[in-house]
Amino acid sequence: MVRPDKIDYFIQNLGMTIDEKRFPEIYSHLTDISKEGMSKDQIEMIVKSTKDKDVLLNVIQSLDDEDAYLKFIELVVQYNLLPIIIDLDISKLLHIAWNHLNVEFLTVLREFKDNYLASMIGFIKLGSLNDDFYKFIKTGPLPIEQFKQRILDAISKIDIFTVAISNPLDSAVYLCNERATSPQLDDFIPTIGKFLNKIDENVDTLLLLIKEYFADYILLKDDVDEDVVDVLSSIQQKVSKHFESFKFGDLINENNPTFQELWQFVEGNDIQAFYAARIIKRAIEDSLEFESLASFESFDINYTKLVKSPFKFVSMVAGFSKFLNSKKLNRIRNYVLSEILAVKKDEQIIADGIKWVSLSLVFFNTEFGTDVYPIHKLTMVLRLISDWLDSSVAYDNEFIDLRVLISRFLGFIIQNQTNIPDNYYELANKVLENNFEIIQLEPNRLDLNYYTLKFYISVMDKRVSKFDEELIDIFINFNATCRNQATILVEQTIARVLRESPIEMKIVQSKKDSIFKLFTDSKSISVQRICTWYLRQIILLEQQDFVVEYQLSKNDEEMQARIPEELIKIVNHTLGHQEYEVFQYMWSWILILSYMEDITLKMKNEYIGQLLQNKELPILFDFVFEYLHIEDESLYIIDSGKPQDIENNVIPNYDLIETGKSESSTHELKLLATYLYFKCAQLCGSQVQLWFQEIRDKQFKNIVEKFTVKFISPILVKDIKQNVGKEIGKLQQNEVNIKIGTNQIKANIPVEEENISMRWSIPANYPLSNVAVEGPLCVGVKENQWKAWLLASQKIISLTNGSIAKSIELFCKNVNLHFSGFEDCAICYSILHQDSSLPSKTCTTCSNKFHAACLYKWFKSSGSSTCPLCRSTFNFRR
Incomplete structure (x- = not known):
């Protein structure tokens, strides 16, 4: 008998293979310990003693850390166990072998090709690939067939309706008869593309298909890694270099070996054919770059045969874009248009209409210099299209594809045709009216939305109806379920339409609540921009009536000046780091400050009081300087032009629409932050001054002052002096002589036989410091009364944000009323109060x-x- 503590030692030195029949007790012992945590010695003892698959499976399942796995992998190679365990669940074992690149183990694994390739693919999915990995696998085999099947499956599940918005063949995508019922993206394809781009310098069908998929992936994916864009760029360079060697003749005669499989794909009518056509189009386009028209026309192309394969036809003719005005294409161009005229039966309209309109669009892809199609035939086609819109299938879901194509067709006519058919605008109005209706019913058809709006842009300054209500509704109701490049393109197009097509303000006002909700909910910068633009117009318009109502109200409780709480909530909300959040915060302040323009002093004080309840204004000022990242050596980040040139200075002339067109979002945000600081200094300068005075950090205080002196003060000083200039005529009616200097304004006030010379000095850092009102004591006026007049004149400047004209007017009235016998107030020693009332x-x-x-x-x-x-x-x- 062997002592229990010596059993493992006994088995290890037995030197025999243990199986259940010959050594049942020892086998039972091995089975028991293989199910528990084992030491490395026990693992080796079990592997050395038995080749039983069940025991080995227990061992694999009991491995509890990476070191144990590595030890077992070493033993698998040493004792040639892979043939025994290859059918077991050893996925983690294989992953660790790949992760540590155990060359001996993986070399043995190559003998089991399917397992080797499957485990390699599993490891590639994780993306942690280094140079040693690539060096090892280059000797093969590689999972090329698996990858090819993966990309073909991925292509078949692409969302062709959204891809129609942006791809090399545009709306030819509607020629696909097979569409994915549940479109989805394959996130593994970018990894495959990166892998193939690294492992192989050759360009083959797989890499070409992956390149096209990458382009669609970037269009459709919500958040795209920079790595994906970089890999696409690298593949594009490789493909472009490869295409340089292609000869046009070899391509159209289908003699190029790279394209053998693609020519087979393009004969079909599925999404694979569409992808193949995109590749062929690009290759043909590149091969013709240095060809002459005469050289092109020397090739004999059977277009009648070619047109029987729609994708093949589109790929080649689109590739001929440089020579679409060739006489050799006249016959096929007219033939394609004539075929549209043959589509008259309702059951033909969708399938045949899509085919022939798609093919006809290809010929618009160039500048002819003359009409693309003869006007008489085009008139007939437009008449037939109008009949299609009245057919029994016009409101079928499948007809939406044709609606998109018709919109593109009509858009191309207005852009490319010199002579426009008489029935064009009638049909244009009909198509737009129908499409705007369908867009509301089918919000997920981004392609219809996009191309209808593009069409409307091309004709909106022509003889078409206005669709103000429809456009605003599309804007408000556009609710993309994702944030990708496609939805951004649609949003930008909607925004462009609204910018360039003036909407009646009455309609905009009626949608105020919806627009405001969209502003608060949207994560789109272009949508927020248009919302802000409209809301600011609404606010300024409504404030005109509100100022009158406020002044006519009998008491303070009857009417109060209040900024909407929704705006206050936005500026009080913790600001995130997303760009759209920063824009929303700053544009909310644009709207808040709009309430303070051209209103009474009392109203402005009520608004400011509301904004001080939770210290919104000081928080804004802190944010501005924190966001600008201003330091002593970088105070001049804003290219503002000449500081005192208000007409051309970019700071006071920030424009919600125009600035967004010309500046990057990063630069616009910097400019917007500076603009907000400027507007606050202009509209509520006293609050800026209070905030500045409370700054304890001397270095930061110095930075704020330098920035203000450089960029803000010159604009405000210029503005103040211009306002005084405008009021000179009114002030001089009382024989007051006004002289405007660089940073001061002098006024000579005649009093009986004397002149009082007063001076208003504007500090270089205004509004961080007050305007100083100075002048000698006037004979006949008590000193405390004189000081009170000076103080009142200075105070009204603060209350009216730098209105020196009103200060001069107040001072003159105090002087004149005093010498006219009016008594002064026994409290403030002034005759005229800041609100222009007498004692x-x-x-x-x-x-x-x-x-x-x-x-x-x-x-x-x-x-x-x-x-x-x-x-x-x-x-x-x-």
Whole structure:
């Protein structure tokens, strides 16, 4: 008998192969320990002692860490166990072998080709491939057939309706008779493309198909890794170099070996044929780059035979784009258009209509210099298309493809034809009206949306109806389920239509709530931009009426100036790092500040008070300088032109639409942040000053001041001086002489036989510092009264955001009223209050006069209704 603690030692030194029949007890022991955590010695002892598949499976399933797997892999090679375990579940074992690139094990694995290739594919999917891996696998075999089947399957599941928006053959995609019922993208294809691009310098059918798939993948994928774009660029360069050696004659005679399989694909009518046609079109186009027209026409091409294979026809004729005006193409061009006229029966319209309209579109892909099609025949075709739109199949789902093609056909006519048929605009209106209706019913058909809007852009300044209501509804209701390049293209096209087609403001106003909701919900920058553009127009328009209503209201409770809470919520929300979130935050401030333009002082104070409740304004100022990343050496990041040239300075002239056209989003955001700071300095400069004064960081404070002096102050100073200039005529009616200097304004005020010379000095860092109002004490005026006048004149500048004209006017009126015998207010020592009222409240006891506003403040601060001077109960009388 062997002691229990010596059993493993005994088995290891037994030197015999253990099986269940000959050594049942030892076999049972091996089975038991193979099911538990084993040491490396035990693993080796089991492998050395038995080749039983069940025991080995237990061992594999019990391996609990990577070191144990590596040890077992080493033993598999040493004891030639792979033939025994190859049919077992050894996926993790194979992955670790690939991950550590165990060359001995993988070399043995090559003998089992299917397993070798399947495990390689599994490892490639993880994407962690290094140079040693590529060096090892180059000797083969490679999973080329598996990859080819994968790409063909992926192609068959592509969303052709969305791909129609952007691809080398445009709307020829509708020639596909087979469509995926549930389109989806294969995220493994980019990895295959990267792998093939690295492993092989040759260009074959697989790589060409992958290149086309990459282009569609980037169009359709929500978030595309930069790596995918880089790989596509690399493949494109490789393909372009490969195509350089192609000769046109070899291509059209189908003698090029690279294209043998593609010529077979292109004979079909499925998505594979569409992809093959795209590749052939590009190759033909490149091969003709240096060919002459005479050389091209020397080739004998049987177009009548070619037209029987639609994708083959499209691929070749589209590739002939350089020579589409060749006389050799006249016959086939007219033949294709004539075939449209033969499509009259309802059951023919969808299939044959799609075919012949698709083929006819190919000939528009060049500038003829003359009409592409004869006008008399085109008139007949347009009449027939109108009949199609009235047919029994016009509202079938399949007819939508034809609607897209008709939109493109009509769009090309207006762009390429010199002579336009008389019935063109009638049909254009009919197609647009129908399509806009279908777009609302089929929101997922991005292609219909995109090409209808593109068509509308091409004719909207011509003799077509306005579709204001429909366009706004499309804009509001466009709700893409994903954020890819295709949806962005559609959004940008919608935005362009709305920018270039003035919508009646009454219609826009009626959609205000929907537009605002879209602004808050959308993640599209182009959509947010248009929403902001419309909402700002609405706000400015509605504020005109609101200012009048506010001033006519009887009490403060009846009407208050309030910024919508939805906007306040946006600027109070924690700002994310996505670009659309930053735009939304800043554009929300554009809308908020729009409420403060051209309103009364009281209204503005109510708005500012609302914005100070949660410190929204100081937070905005902090954000602006944090976002701009301004440091001492980089203060001049804004190319603003000449600071005092307001007409051409980019800062005050930020435009929601035009700036977006000409600037990158990064630069626009920098400019937008600067613009917001400028608008705040212009509309609520006192709040900017308060924020600046509370900055404790001296370095940051210095940066803010330098930036303001360089970019903001010159614009504001110029603006202030221009406003004074506009008011000079009014001020000089009272014989006041105004002189405008560089940073100061002087006023000579005649008083009896003397002149009072006053000076308003604008600091270089305005509005971070106050405008100084200075002048010598006037004879006949008490000192405290004089100082009160100066203080009031200075205060009104702060209240009116730099209106020196109003300050001059207030000061002049105080002086003139004083010398005309009016009494000053016993509280503020001024005759004229900042609200232009005179001291009208008289104490019945001491007979002193007060401004109503000053007296109200006194009552509120003292807590009693007593006279500020004699302390008796105040009885109001005039």
